[in-house]
Amino acid sequence: MAHYEEVTVRGYDEFSQAISERKGKDIFAYFSGNKDAQGKSWCPDCVTAEPVVRGEMTHLPEGSVFIYCQVGERAYWKDSNNQFKKTLKLSGVPTLLRYGTPQKLVEDECFKSDLVRMMFTED
Amino acid sequence: MAALCRCRHRWKRNNCLHVLTRNLTGKYDYDLVVIGGGSGGLACSKEAAQLGQKVAVLDYVEPTAKGTKWGLGGTCVNVGCIPKKLMHQAALLGTAVKDAQKYGWQISGPICHDWATMADAVQNHVRSLNWGHRVQLQDKKVKYLNLRGSLLDEHTVRGLTKAGKETLLTAKNIVIATGGRPKYPTNIPGAMEHGMTSDDIFWMKTSPGKTLVVGASYVALECAGFLTGIGLDATVMVRSIALRGFDQQMAGLVTDYMEAYGTKFVKECVPKRVDKLSSGALQVTWTDTHTGSEHKDTYDSVLWAVGRAPETKALGLDKLGVQLKKESGKIIVGADESTSVPNIFAFGDIGEGRPELTPTAVKAGKLLARRLAGHGKELMNYDNVATTVFTPLEYGCVGLSEEEAEERHGKDGIEVYHAFYKPLEFSVAERDASQCYLKVVCERGGDQKILGLHFTGPNAGEVTQGFALGLQCGATYCHLLQTVGIHPTCAEELTKVNITKRSGLNATVSGC
Numbered sequence: 001m002a003h004y005e006e007v008t009v010r011g012y013d014e015f016s017q018a019i020s021e022r023k024g025k026d027i028f029a030y031f032s033g034n035k036d037a038q039g040k041s042w043c044p045d046c047v048t049a050e051p052v053v054r055g056e057m058t059h060l061p062e063g064s065v066f067i068y069c070q071v072g073e074r075a076y077w078k079d080s081n082n083q084f085k086k087t088l089k090l091s092g093v094p095t096l097l098r099y100g101t102p103q104k105l106v107e108d109e110c111f112k113s114d115l116v117r118m119m120f121t122e123d
Numbered sequence: 124m125a126a127l128c129r130c131r132h133r134w135k136r137n138n139c140l141h142v143l144t145r146n147l148t149g150k151y152d153y154d155l156v157v158i159g160g161g162s163g164g165l166a167c168s169k170e171a172a173q174l175g176q177k178v179a180v181l182d183y184v185e186p187t188a189k190g191t192k193w194g195l196g197g198t199c200v201n202v203g204c205i206p207k208k209l210m211h212q213a214a215l216l217g218t219a220v221k222d223a224q225k226y227g228w229q230i231s232g233p234i235c236h237d238w239a240t241m242a243d244a245v246q247n248h249v250r251s252l253n254w255g256h257r258v259q260l261q262d263k264k265v266k267y268l269n270l271r272g273s274l275l276d277e278h279t280v281r282g283l284t285k286a287g288k289e290t291l292l293t294a295k296n297i298v299i300a301t302g303g304r305p306k307y308p309t310n311i312p313g314a315m316e317h318g319m320t321s322d323d324i325f326w327m328k329t330s331p332g333k334t335l336v337v338g339a340s341y342v343a344l345e346c347a348g349f350l351t352g353i354g355l356d357a358t359v360m361v362r363s364i365a366l367r368g369f370d371q372q373m374a375g376l377v378t379d380y381m382e383a384y385g386t387k388f389v390k391e392c393v394p395k396r397v398d399k400l401s402s403g404a405l406q407v408t409w410t411d412t413h414t415g416s417e418h419k420d421t422y423d424s425v426l427w428a429v430g431r432a433p434e435t436k437a438l439g440l441d442k443l444g445v446q447l448k449k450e451s452g453k454i455i456v457g458a459d460e461s462t463s464v465p466n467i468f469a470f471g472d473i474g475e476g477r478p479e480l481t482p483t484a485v486k487a488g489k490l491l492a493r494r495l496a497g498h499g500k501e502l503m504n505y506d507n508v509a510t511t512v513f514t515p516l517e518y519g520c521v522g523l524s525e526e527e528a529e530e531r532h533g534k535d536g537i538e539v540y541h542a543f544y545k546p547l548e549f550s551v552a553e554r555d556a557s558q559c560y561l562k563v564v565c566e567r568g569g570d571q572k573i574l575g576l577h578f579t580g581p582n583a584g585e586v587t588q589g590f591a592l593g594l595q596c597g598a599t600y601c602h603l604l605q606t607v608g609i610h611p612t613c614a615e616e617l618t619k620v621n622i623t624k625r626s627g628l629n630a631t632v633s634g635c
Contacts (some may be wrong), residue, residue, distance in 0.1 A: 104251075105258070
């Protein structure tokens with residue numbers, strides 16, 4: 001039994017729902033481009049980053065939440081008016097952030113296991 | 124017998140084992156340990172790491188008397204330049220909105236400012252900078268320790284957690300960049316219990332309300348300035364002169380503008396005591412040094428801006444023989460930032476005689492790191508450093524004040540070109556530009572080398588920066604005359620200045 005809760009969501013509405021149901025919790029969110037039927041994302045950086053992020057999840061704080069969010073297809077993401085860019089202010093995928101704090105790792109920062117570990121263990 | 128054994132065991136554990144470790148490996152834990160994670164410390168440690176040195180940086184923030192604390196980045200990021208400039212901007216926007224109506228914007232009613240919204244946005248930005256620094260250090264392989272650092276010996280730094288847990292680090296070189304903290308007055312009852320400092324104001328979640336700012340430093344004036352600008356009742360209590368050390372004519376223009384725009388000034392007065400009333404408000408009693416009479420008034424907040432003290436007390440410097448300047452308490456440093464102990468260096472606000480500025484600390488830190496890593500011998504050049512005071516009417520300057528120039532060259536050895544000008548944008552806004560002024564202090568003979576340049580007006584920092592390059596290149600008044608201005612700007616007036624103080628002629632510039 002993991003010491004954190006993992007939630008999988010697709011799209012902005014599901015993401016907002018997941019957040020609102022977990023008020024007061026320490027929430028980490030990882031945003032990735034959608035995966036195809038073979039499980040491969042259209043976003044090459046996301047493909048590289050995911051195993052790195054997953055590899056550090058044992059360091060997540062006790063009682064925290066990890067939301068894995070697929071943002072949508074490439075066309076949706078490229079539209080600068082999409083909800084993630086407009087409301088959450090995401091600048092790129094993959095993004096790993098700690099909800100409600102300025103702690104964020106963007107794109108190639110997510111390739112670095114020590115940075116991911118730093119985010120999960122920092123208070 | 125038992126006692127003897129106990130003693131030996133203790134000595135072995137604390138000292139001997141440690142010495143053995145060092146000797147066995149033949150080297151230290153780190154090439155460089157930096158104490159202080161502010162503008163200087165971070166720049167130095169990152170540069171050193173980039174040059175292949177093994178570096179650790181210790182940063183620790185002792186909470187204020189009010190319990191305020193903050194993250195990595197030092198004074199500038201957390202309780203200085205950054206939040207100050209953002210709040211100054213908030214105030215300027217308030218003025219701009221008032222001007223906007225004259226430019227045609229239809230604004231329905233009186234506008235008011237919400238402190239909490241501003242503070243939240245500013246504090247969030249600062250926190251993102253704290254995080255950014257954490258990521259940078261990690262990325263550049265600098266070991267970061269959130270511990271209170273002190274020196275045990277010339278090569279050993281001790282780090283302490285809040286709970287008192289100890290970590291020891293040995294280093295070939297040690298750099299002290301611990302900066303300073305605001306001073307509280309020592310002889311005023313109630314000062315510490317009821318008042319706050321610049322360390323607190325930027326982290327307040329609720330409005331400071333009617334505020335008394337004690338002091339006339341740039342910290343005092345900038346804070347009183349933005350408080351007035353966002354609509355609060357702000358008073359500055361000045362003991363003698365404003366902006367000591369700055370050109371006094373310019374200082375006068377800055378304070379005149381502030382007074383005209385609503386900041387109250389209580390001059391030649393010193394506070395005597397601060398009491399908290401049953402309503403929660405603060406009652407300040409002060410003495411008018413001119414008449415000797417006593418006065419009282421009530422405020423919601425009292426902000427002490429009466430100087431900054433260097434963070435040297437808890438470093439253990441006296442034990443090591445690191446010399447401090449008695450009057451200031453700062454560390455005496457050489458041109459290469461060295462101290463009286465060969466492998467210990469100090470720079471930034473902590474260094475005696477150094478400007479208390481971020482850019483000089485950053486540059487000095489990088490150059491020091493390069494020298495320590497054996498990459499060059501370049502020393503920091505502290506001459507002609509441009510600065511700006513971000514009061515409601517900003518004041519930018521580079522080089523000598525008129526007083527300093529007179530002292531060095533004599534009144535007859537300098538020529539001061541000056542002008543009162545009016546920013547174009549003030550015209551439509553019907554704003555008073557009486558304090559918008561500039562002067563260029565030059566040598567009188569020869570090419571008339573520029574010794575100092577002073578400017579009050581909007582965006583003074585942006586205006587002054589480029590001219591700092593000119594001074595660095597040895598610009599003369601002739602060069603200035605050869606420079607064509609950009610029109611229409613305020614900065615162009617600097618390229619057109621031609622009336623001398625000596626002539627006594629009217630220095631007001633007419634339009635084009």
